[in-house]
Amino acid sequence: LMAVFQGMDSVRPDMVAGGALSIGNFDGVHLGHQRIVATARELARPAVVMTFDPHPMAVLNPRQAPPAMTSPQERADLLIQAGADAVVIVATSRELLGMEAEAFVHEVIVARFAPRVVVEGPGFGFGRERRGDTDLLAEMGRRLGFDVRIADKVSVVLGSHRQLAPVSSTLVRRLLSAGSVEDASACLGRPYRLIGQVVGGHGRGRTLGYPTANLDTGAQLQPAEGVYAAIARCGSVRTAAAVSIGPSPTFDQQTVTVEAHLVDFQGPLPEARMELDLLRRLRGIERFASPEALAAQIARDVELTRSVAAQSKSLA
Numbered sequence: 001l002m003a004v005f006q007g008m009d010s011v012r013p014d015m016v017a018g019g020a021l022s023i024g025n026f027d028g029v030h031l032g033h034q035r036i037v038a039t040a041r042e043l044a045r046p047a048v049v050m051t052f053d054p055h056p057m058a059v060l061n062p063r064q065a066p067p068a069m070t071s072p073q074e075r076a077d078l079l080i081q082a083g084a085d086a087v088v089i090v091a092t093s094r095e096l097l098g099m100e101a102e103a104f105v106h107e108v109i110v111a112r113f114a115p116r117v118v119v120e121g122p123g124f125g126f127g128r129e130r131r132g133d134t135d136l137l138a139e140m141g142r143r144l145g146f147d148v149r150i151a152d153k154v155s156v157v158l159g160s161h162r163q164l165a166p167v168s169s170t171l172v173r174r175l176l177s178a179g180s181v182e183d184a185s186a187c188l189g190r191p192y193r194l195i196g197q198v199v200g201g202h203g204r205g206r207t208l209g210y211p212t213a214n215l216d217t218g219a220q221l222q223p224a225e226g227v228y229a230a231i232a233r234c235g236s237v238r239t240a241a242a243v244s245i246g247p248s249p250t251f252d253q254q255t256v257t258v259e260a261h262l263v264d265f266q267g268p269l270p271e272a273r274m275e276l277d278l279l280r281r282l283r284g285i286e287r288f289a290s291p292e293a294l295a296a297q298i299a300r301d302v303e304l305t306r307s308v309a310a311q312s313k314s315l316a
Contacts, residue, residue, distance in 0.1 A: 004076040005088045008050075013114050016086060020044040021115035023126065025169070026051045028069040029078035031154040031189050032121060032167045037082040039151040040119040046085035048113060051075060052092045059092050066173055067221040074195065101132025105140045117147040124150075158183045179224030179281040191231070191277035191312075194220060194243075196258060198234070198272045208295040210302070212244070212259035215274055225256065227282045227301050229308035232262055233275040239265045240309030242301045243276055246285040261298070263306055280308050 020040035041047040053072040058065035076087040104127045126132040138148040167187045175184040196215030225246030232241035240263040288294040
């Protein structure tokens with residue numbers, strides 16, 4: 001099957017009946033999400049994932065909605081890489097979120113997907129005000145002819161303190177907001193990827209001897225301000241990149257920008273979309289006494305980026 005569907009109406013029940021179904025937001029597609037998909041795939045095929053866009057909180061309480069780590073398309077790609085046969089991206093609406101839990105099981109799970117098994121994480125909630133839980137789901141499944149399996153939580157060892165932490169999208173967002181991209185990578189099973197369109201900048205990097213590509217990353221969650229070692233992908237180009245996220249205090253510029261200096265790359269970029277896999281935060285954003293002092297620091301950042309990237313598997 002291996003397909004991405006926009007909306008429930010684009011999937012006929014006979015295409016997916018008797019398979020495994022998992023429903024959730026799946027933002028970031030971290031190791032916990034990947035385990036849910038792998039469990040579903042082991043239990044029945046096709047393994048179908050239903051995900052929502054935007055995050056339900058963006059509809060119910062926009063001011064409290066977390067910024068997304070993955071676009072719907074990237075999320076679908078990652079879910080298929082994790083083993084899903086089909087991903088259904090459903091537009092989040094008040095009507096859908098307002099369905100009573102029992103009605104959701106009858107009208108969405110059974111009528112639309114007719115699964116043999118539903119696989120969720122331990123904290124799964126559904127239906128109006130998330131009143132439905134895994135107990136209700138299992139009880140209805142016994143009457144309606146589907147099994148319910150709860151995938152185990154995944155925990156990873158984080159930080160210099162080597163603490164064991166259960167992986168969640170909330171944890172990954174918190175780590176990124178603190179600039180802990182290496183710990184975020186441990187939770188995701190891969191580096192966090194910033195994706196954006198290359199846009200025009202001030203051209204200051206060029207005058208310093210380190211030209212940069214400025215990225216518009218839209219509404220995607222940006223990690224803490226700082227300078228990062230990354231791998232850049234743009235068209236056929238794959239190279240190490242020193243990435244600055246934040247203002248330019250040396251030039252009294254307050255606006256936050258994402259700028260990538262592509263290490264050892266000369267020439268025009270082949271296309272306007274760039275991906276940055278963030279490997280390590282090198283330092284914070286600082287004000288330097290002069291452009292020359294900044295250029296000297298960038299030279300050190302580039303050297304460190306080169307060595308971090310050389311140790312990374314992401315350049316393959």
